[in-house]
Amino acid sequence: MSQRLGIVIAVVVLANIAGAVWLMWWTTRGSTKQAAGETTHVWDGDLTEYNNPLPRWWLWLFILTIVFGLGYLVVFPGLGGFRGIAHWTEVSQWQAEEQTAHQAFEQRFAPLAGMSLEDLSQDPGAMTTAKNLFALNCSACHGSDARGAKGFPNLTDADWLWGGSPQAIYLTIAQGRDGLMPAWGPVLGPQGVEQLVAYVETLSGRAAPAQLAEAGKAQFLTLCSGCHGADGRGNLALGAPNLTDDIWLHGGSEGDIRVSINAGRTNHMPGQLERLGETQVRLLAAYVYSLSPHTAAAAPPAAGAVSP
Ligand code: HEC
Ligand code: HEC
Numbered sequence: 001m002s003q004r005l006g007i008v009i010a011v012v013v014l015a016n017i018a019g020a021v022w023l024m025w026w027t028t029r030g031s032t033k034q035a036a037g038e039t040t041h042v043w044d045g046d047l048t049e050y051n052n053p054l055p056r057w058w059l060w061l062f063i064l065t066i067v068f069g070l071g072y073l074v075v076f077p078g079l080g081g082f083r084g085i086a087h088w089t090e091v092s093q094w095q096a097e098e099q100t101a102h103q104a105f106e107q108r109f110a111p112l113a114g115m116s117l118e119d120l121s122q123d124p125g126a127m128t129t130a131k132n133l134f135a136l137n138c139s140a141c142h143g144s145d146a147r148g149a150k151g152f153p154n155l156t157d158a159d160w161l162w163g164g165s166p167q168a169i170y171l172t173i174a175q176g177r178d179g180l181m182p183a184w185g186p187v188l189g190p191q192g193v194e195q196l197v198a199y200v201e202t203l204s205g206r207a208a209p210a211q212l213a214e215a216g217k218a219q220f221l222t223l224c225s226g227c228h229g230a231d232g233r234g235n236l237a238l239g240a241p242n243l244t245d246d247i248w249l250h251g252g253s254e255g256d257i258r259v260s261i262n263a264g265r266t267n268h269m270p271g272q273l274e275r276l277g278e279t280q281v282r283l284l285a286a287y288v289y290s291l292s293p294h295t296a297a298a299a300p301p302a303a304g305a306v307s308p
Contacts, residue, residue, distance in 0.1 A: 024063075102277060117169075117285055117286045117289060118289070120282065121166070127290060133276075134284060150249075150250060155288050155291055161249070162177055178239075178269075181265040188219070188223075199212075199217050220232070227240040232244045
């Protein structure tokens with residue numbers, strides 16, 4: 001709020017209150033001129049109106065309301081830019097409540113602090129909570145079933161940009177990730193881009209014009225292998241996707257692949273540690289880990305086996 005607007009608001013508010021006080025004073029003063037019971041107006045020959053003062057208790061209610069209003073304006077924000085002596089804001093109240101809820105959460109899950117992420121992912125109670133946390137914090141981007149969408153990776157498959165070990169998943173969620181694929185259109189020109197589109201298509205076993213693909217392969221080895229690997233299987237350290245598995249982050253149609261190569265892609269996964277805290281990030285990492293086929297295969301112990 002600009003300072004001038006703040007002053008205007010404060011003046012209007014105070015003028016309103018002063019107006020109410022004046023109105024009260026004026027009406028009570030007017031009535032004292034007449035003796036109680038004296039009539040002031042007569043209509044239709046016999047309808048008379050008395051001008052009695054307001055009942056005392058009623059008057060006092062008005063006065064109390066005004067006093068309360070003034071007190072409120074001193075303590076809480078209401079007079080334009082004046083913040084009130086309590087320094088209360090909606091945001092600070094919300095933050096305090098969130099802080100309390102956060103502490104209660106940390107306390108409740110303190111006993112799980114020493115557990116490994118693998119063990120945590122097997123704990124049904126913890127995973128129920130984690131599922132809710134996921135719905136609240138992650139589903140907007142990754143989908144409520146965690147299967148992702150164009151530009152947002154599927155978290156339920158075994159195909160990882162940044163790694164599927166519990167520790168790698170934890171780091172992804174805690175610190176966030178930035179996937180950066182440079183734009184190659186300006187470097188390669190349209191012909192070069194077509195060659196690489198053809199070669200990338202053959203990498204995942206699709207048919208493509210052989211000559212184009214052959215020329216693309218040479219380009220790939222010089223320009224792309226540094227990130228995607230000489231065999232095109234990607235690089236977890238850079239978040240460079242595997243191009244041989246026919247799983248596509250940005251779409252697998254020829255047109256999508258052309259856009260990826262021509263214009264590049266930038267993708268951001270926001271880090272959550274500061275916002276959610278250690279306990280929630282650990283729960284979420286264990287949850288994401290539990291979604292991947294990795295644990296599904298290892299989960300049911302053989303009959304008779306004793307788990308440690
Ligand atoms: C604003 C959207 C957004 C939100 C919210 C978000 N993510 Fe992501 N996430 C992404 C994007 C985009 C990527 C892919 C980054 C890249 O391309 O390198 C990603 C990547 C990931 C990965 C790495 C996948 C892989 O293949 O390595 C994991 C794990 C992940 N997110 C988990 C989560 C969890 C858990 C949450 C909730 C706390 C969450 N994300 C919230 C957008 C989001
Ligand atoms: C600096 C490292 C780097 C280089 C060099 C690079 N890429 Fe990429 N590429 C990436 C990253 C990282 C992504 C994922 C972007 C994201 O997270 O959204 C990607 C994504 C892609 C995709 C989209 C994959 C999908 O699943 O949708 C294609 C196709 C691709 N790159 C092809 C190429 C080709 C062809 C070249 C060589 C001309 C190349 N890349 C060079 C890092 C690189």
